Amino acid sequence: MALSLNGFPRTHRLLASNEFKAVFDGAQWKAQSKEILILGIHRGETQGNPRLGLVVGKKSAKKAVQRNSIKRVVRESFRTHKQALNGLDLIVLTRPGAADLPKQELRTMVDTLWGKLKPNRRKPSNPKPKRS
């Protein structure tokens, strides 16, 4: 099969709520700026697809148009950088103020954040459930 390198099909997304929960509970990989926070978890298998989940709340962007455009920018950036992120499940969270950034600035910020993504050694590799 001739899977295109820059595509963003359904298999590259986080879909179910328990998948989101797994990333939140055992987030070893982390990168952040003032407006953006990226959490990640390594699924073990090195050749697996990277998967992306987005959390853009009303608190960070009030208007639906703003939330949509933020998601588009992040997806676009993920799509072009995903070859370096194999095997990772990632969640991108936005913080208040993300909607006030110009699109170009947001794009370059997310682009550089992928490179900054590093595993946190203090956390144990096997996630232990904090919440009961």
Added chain:
RNA sequence: UGAGUUGGCCGAACAGUCGCUGGAGUAAGCUUUUAGCUCGCUCUGGAGGAAAGUCCGGGCUCCUUAGGGCAAAGUGCCAGGUAACGCCUGGGCGGCGUGAGCCGACGGAAAGUGCAGCAGAAAGUAUACCGCCUAAGCAAACUUCGGUUUGCCGGUAAGGUUGAAAUGGUGCGGUAAGAGCGCACCGCGCGCCUGGUAACAGUGCGUGGCGAUGGAAAACCCCACUUGGAGCAAGACCAAAUAGGGACCCUAUGGCGUGGCCCGCGCUGGGUCCGGGUAGGUUGCUAGAGGUGCAAGGUGACUUGCAUCCCAGAGGAAUGACUGUUCUCGACAGAACCCGGCUUACAGGCCAACUCACUUU
């Protein structure tokens, strides 16, 4: 030419590359093989005028038909349009504007209850502070003994003062002074007539002196009309499950049920706790009070007929990014069951009709 009013329309365009997504066709792989999943290729569709706020009205769906009474909420000049409306159109009345036009919660205060601070004599069955008038009565002062003046008593509401608001206006007569007390005109009420479907109107006729009948109902209220309740997380289907149990409590003028209460109606035990177990998929989901064009009817909203078109349907949720060219340099803003309105936001641009002012002819 400038200023303005009303109605309607548009909401950057084109090309290429990559990416997302619905549909149709087609090749391949996998599986639990009449089916489904994954992925590729070709063709094709892919946000708005407000998609928004969720303020109204419907469709649709379910509930044990929704019947009556009370309550509650909403609407409020008249007629029409519409599936319906609190919307729209036309008309009436009132107000604003030189005008085109615009604005109006615009039923009832002679059913009842309540309200109007301060000021003012008086604020709702009116009243009399300053005034004006009067010398009949009482009292006092003065007196040329004729009277004069003042107060009380009495008359009056023209003038003044207050206030948002003071109970017809102007003129003439009238009077002690005054007063619809009388008259004329205007205004107002009532009845009739005429026109209009009606709201309502009238140099129409008659009648009433007008303290009748002030304001406020976005105070309660009265009258008329409308409203059964919930909402696509409605609901339907498939698979699984709601099993079998234990303890305690409440009781059949009981309990349960989609309506705030009662009657009526339907069902027959109900509730709490312990323990056990399931919460996956499909559908509803877009062909509709649909769009466009033409014709006819109507002042118009709109209706009818014919032709033609198919124009988003996701499910963490699709329209974006980059490059190039052009211009007026791009605003408000993203469908989530679907329509009709209203309201609010909005860079800029276009068209039509009309009004006013100036200039020219």
Added chain:
RNA sequence: CGGGGCGUAGCGCAGCCUGGUAGCGCACCAGUAUGGGGUACUGGGGGUCGCAGGUUCAAAUCCUGCCGUCCCGA
């Protein structure tokens, strides 16, 4: 999708139903008591009543439309 509450001085709240004067506590400023501070007492300043219209003679209050914020239910 449906329903409800709140917005008044720097902060937390009354007043709104039943319309005419915006008040309470803390904080702030000044004075007195003390050598000074804390504290107490006395006096004072400070509010577009979320915004915009409307009703009324008069609106924080009644009505309508917006804005912000918080909370429920499915």
